[in-house]
Amino acid sequence: MLNIAVLVSGGGTNLQALIDAQNRSEILGGRIAVVISSKAEAYALERAKKAGIPTETLIRKEYSTQEDYDAALLRILGRYQIGLIVLAGFMTIISDNVIRHYENKIINVHPSLIPSFCGAGFYGLRVHRAVLERGVKLTGATVHFVNEVCDGGPIILQKAVKVLEGDTPEILQRRVMEQAEWILLPKAVALFCEGKITVHNGKTKIREDSI
Known part of the structure; x- marks a missing residue:
C-alpha cells in the first residue's frame, strides 16, 4: 500500500475530493497517510481530522532558511514513508532539492x-x-x-x-x-x-x- 501525503494551504476542496474517492474505494493501492499544511488555520486540517487522517503543520516563516524548511519537510515525509506527494492548493515553494528527492512522485x-x-x-x-x-x-x-x-x-x-x-x-x-x-x-x-x-x-x- 502506497502512502500518500497531501500538502495544503487553504480550504482543502481538492483534499476532500481525494478523501471522498478513497472512501469510495476508487484509489486502490494507496492511502492518504498524512495531510501537511503550510497554515495552522487551514480548514483542510479539519477535513483531514474528520476523516481520521494524521495532520502536520509546517510553516515556512518558522525556519530561517529554505534548507532548514526542506529538511523538516523531508523528515515528515520520511517518517510517514511517503511514496506520493499531492500538492492540493499548497502555496509554499517546493525546492529543487525536495523535487529531486521525489522525482516523478509529486503531483x-x-x-x-x-x-x-x-x-x-x-x-x-x-x-x-x-x-x-x-x-x-x-x-x-x-x-x-x-x-x-x-x-x-x-x-x-x-x-x-x-x-x-x-x-x-x-x-x-x-x-x-x-x-x-x-x-x-x-x-x-x-x-x-x-x-x-x-x-x-x-x-x-x-x-x-x-x-
Whole structure:
C-alpha cells in the first residue's frame, strides 16, 4: 500500500475530493497517510481530522532558511514513508532539492489547460481572471508531475471546461473545480498508485486499459 501525503494551504476542496474517492474505494493501492499544511488555520486540517487522517503543520516563516524548511519537510515525509506527494492548493515553494528527492512522485493540479495560463504568478483566481480577460472559450484543469520548472512537469491528465457568458472569476473557478479538478486529481492519484503511469522523455504514458 502506497502512502500518500497531501500538502495544503487553504480550504482543502481538492483534499476532500481525494478523501471522498478513497472512501469510495476508487484509489486502490494507496492511502492518504498524512495531510501537511503550510497554515495552522487551514480548514483542510479539519477535513483531514474528520476523516481520521494524521495532520502536520509546517510553516515556512518558522525556519530561517529554505534548507532548514526542506529538511523538516523531508523528515515528515520520511517518517510517514511517503511514496506520493499531492500538492492540493499548497502555496509554499517546493525546492529543487525536495523535487529531486521525489522525482516523478509529486503531483499537482493546475486550474487551466497547460501550457495556457500557467507558470509564475498564475494561481487561484488569478488564473480564471486571466482566462476571462483573454476571452478564450475553453479552459479546464491539468494534473501534472512537478519538476524544477513552474507548471512545467509532464502532463498526466487534462479536461476542458466551457467558459460561459456572464462568468466571474469565482463562478468559473467553481465550475473548473466541479467539472475538472475534483475528477482528474483522484483519477491521476489512482493511476499512479496502481503503477499505470510511466514517464519517458518528459511525457507521460498511461496504460491504455486504464483510460
